[in-house]
Amino acid sequence: MNKKFVLGIYDDEDVLLHAIENIRATGTKIYDVFSPYPVHGIDDVLGIKRSRLPIVAFFCGITGTSFALWMQIWMLGFDWPMIIGGKPHIALPAFIPVTFELTVLFAAFGMVITFFIVSRLKPSLRVNVFDKRSTDDKFVMAIEVKDGVTDLSALNKLLRTNGAVEVNEKEVVK
């Protein structure tokens, strides 16, 4: 099914932030906002919740710590114990560097892989960008049009009075 969108194009981050607030206040639902860089404060006005990725990183890190300790203790302490430099088989202080490194490795990779999955980032030739200028110098606000429900001219006026420099329509083929 095809979806229709109205795109409000902005060229300043402060104008955009005010516009988002005003437009949401009228009860209009904003589908998404695309910007060339992370606009600070946009999360609050759009009502985006804080990402839970740090929690993922924490648990992946804990997994790394446990795995590294288990691996070293099992290999040198139980599977094939050897006396090295007169130290005990399980010489915990000497196991700390590898444990630390694997904690960081697991935390970083676990979080980044989760980031790619939840943000649906994958190598692909097909890219759905509403307006190509949104990766250059424009901020694009997309509002979904529901046939028979959305009043296009009112929406156009709402976007324009809130500082949009351009208002376009775009149909996305699913």
Next chain:
Amino acid sequence: MQHVSPIREPLVTGGKTYHDITEDVCRQVEAGPNPRWAAGLAVALVGLAIFIYSVYRTLWFGIGEWGLNRTVGWAWDITNFVWWVGIGHAGTLISAILLLFRQKWRTSINRAAEAMTIFAVICAAMFPVLHMGRPWLAYWVLPLPNTFGSLWVNFNSPLLWDVFAISTYFSVSLVFWYIGLIPDFATIRDRATGPIARRAYAVLSMGWTGSAKAWSRYETVSLILAGLATPLVLSVHTIVSMDFATSVIPGWHTTIFPPYFVAGAIFSGFAMVLTLMIITRKLFHLEDYITLEHVESMNKVIILTGSIVGVAYTTEFFIAWYSGVEYEQYAFINRATGPYWWAYWSMMTCNVITPQLFWFRRIRRSLVLTFIISIFVNIGMWFERFVIIVTSLHRDYLPSSWAMFSPTIIDVGIYVGTIGLFFTLFLLFCKFFPVVNMAEVKAILKSSSEVTHTPANTMHGTDKGLNTTNPEHRDE
């Protein structure tokens, strides 16, 4: 909105708009090869050829091609390894530690500095792998079941810690760098005209659209990666220093090594960043993004870390005397006055004296002098590792086995060759990847560019100052 003091110097000069940033950075990716770039690549490829030949000799005839002997069993290989790893550390410092400290000047140099980290670690990794003599068995350093050889790997050994530290450091730095590149690849993709470029950058950008939610997650991921990379970078050089510090060789067995190595690493890394940035800004006309303010900030880091290194050298000498251990005392007297005195005093001159010139503001802001001093620091830090490694080994406990080390042409070839490898990778990066982080520079543009400091534009709010000021400023 952050408050930026009006007396702070702008980080982006020339009244740039968002679109100007895109144009200035994408130009070298989209345009044909710049002749100066091509000339640089030709020189780098000669270096790479020297590297390949020297590696071929090393692998075909063995480690006997190097100048090592029974007394000096570690020399240029480990010197170069530590030198390259140290250089890499500045990239992580700029991208991670300065991110945590909210230093905005990092944004225009972090991309190239992180690339430097990755390429420097690749160069560093060549040395231990080649010193194995049989690099095709390099996977034996991994904890694999003992059907591959004997027993498990020794987790008590700092050399094994190094394997984990360097490989974690390399892969986490690579991921951090790539995450930052994704939005910029999307910018290039959306401008690309040729079918190959469009497809290649589409794949590299992983379908990035720049939606608000994705940016929110991107910022969280960058922050957490910075938080992970900061202790990681400190751990890496700490572990590298433990390769020496956990042994019982006089001159190596000292507890000062971890902090001293980390400071030295950042010191040498910033020198290399300056060397590269002064060339890059000239080559690709990035003077408005990598300004004198950036050079000055980096020079301040050089004074600080150079002074820490100077204090460490003095402390080491004092503690050698104060310990009352005659072997330790001899190792240090031998460093300064023995047959390798010239290496010790080159190190002292380049690392302790030259960076002190940066106390003068005129020198800190002079590109020519900064470039020359950065080369001095690079040389000095190479000598530091050479002094620590070779002079501590060459006169050991038994005078009958005292020896000198002299490098062979193959030693020199591998070292010069890795410089060729490094510049080949760096120049290819400059041509095909956006050399400045466009998204992050755009994010600081409103608060830190030259335009916002003119009285007419200091008002925040609904003025469209940024894109309407200086409309005539679109000079190429």
